Amino acid sequence: MGINERKEREKEVLQKSILTAAREVFLEKGFDQTSIRSIAQKIEYSPTTIYLYYKDKDAILFALHSEGFQLLASKMEVLNLVENPLERIKAMGRVYIRFAMEHPDYYDLMFVQKSPMNKLDEDHEVWQEGMSTFDGLKFSVQQCMEQGYLPFNDVEAGSYLLWATLHGMCNLYDRGRCKVLDEEKSEQIVDLAFAEFLKMLDAFGR
Structure with a gap:
């Protein structure tokens, strides 16, 4: 050497x-x-x-945020084998929620903290990690729209709606905002809410 x-x-x-x-x-x-x-x-x-x-703390946290996206992508990869796009979206939701629950610190860097985005703004770069993940969701949503599973008029807006719904569930739980709920349900509320979310998707597909 x-x-x-x-x-x-x-x-x-x-x-x-x-x-x-x-x-x-x-x-x-x-x-x-x-x-x-x-x-x-x-x-x-x-x-x-x-x-x-x-060069600074933001750069280090951005690197860790990228690690998190690599981990999430490795868990999402197998879902490419799911042919039905609606079932694929459901599975993506399960993986996303499980990731948020099992890796809250990575999730925080990837989807909550501003620090990683500061680096992108300073370097005038695009958010490749986020775009790649979102593109995967948009692809499945587009297929659902074409096959009559989802009644969206805009693939970008529809995909954002699905993402925002799941993110809201995860973030409220992670930030301790579920204390307003019934104590017996507070620990299970994400799973319970996701089950209701799936019913809504099924209703769209009828």
Whole structure:
């Protein structure tokens, strides 16, 4: 292995170490308490070293947000085998909700926190991760419209409506806003609401 190859590998190892430390700090302390200094302390490097690889906290959190999208995509991939587009959308909803419940910190970075979007705004980039996920939903919604399963007039608006509904359910639960509900139902409310959501989709398809 040449000197340049070794340096490049060492750089990749350090970048992964920084992200691993950032993930651990984020899970342990939350978004607000995650800082370049706290990440540096975790890997026993100076903050200056981290700035050589990531220009700020937003860039690090964006990288973690991208990890989350990769994980979600890996769980969604098998749904391409579902031929019926309405059943595929239902399955996508189940996977989305399960992901939000099992990985609330990733979900928070992917769909709630402004920080990852700050990096995109500063670098004048498009949100490729979000667009790819949304395009998958739009594809299925378009098929549903063509086959008479959903009565939408606009694929973009219809897809946004479905996404916003699921996101609202997940985010209200994750943010502790379900305390207004009956105590016996509060822990199950996302599953109960999703079941009602599926009934609504089935009614559209009749």
